[in-house]
Amino acid sequence: MINTKKNLVNKAKKKFLKETKPTSKKYITNYKDIKKFFSYFNKILFKNKLNNFNDIKIKKISCSGMCIENISYYKGTSFFVLELKPRYKNKMDFLNTLSHEMLHLWQQTIMQDTGKHNKLFFSFKSKFKKLNLTLGY
């Protein structure tokens, strides 16, 4: 029997690897790529379970990326904001950051986890490696 779901994931994986040849060219962050690679990573890494970030901001920040949870105690809801830098050293640097922050989103929204760099977080290490991504702190 053919496992179609798995085939689709493998297809996306191949397409992703083809589109992300390492380059040393500076990368300029844009919403089009964020949307595109969010959907790739969601399919390949998170079984399409992730909901979009509630908001995405491209701005100067001191780290490479942030996944910020805003909690409304009044409403009892959480609001997740992704913050990315306007430019990155290269495209892989951008992709490493996006996938990293998506993993935090997954921890917090799907697994109800703390979203820290814990065992659950690093359990994705080999999955990331297959996409040539480096999972770090």
Ligand SMILES: [Zn+2]
């Ligand atoms: Zn992190």
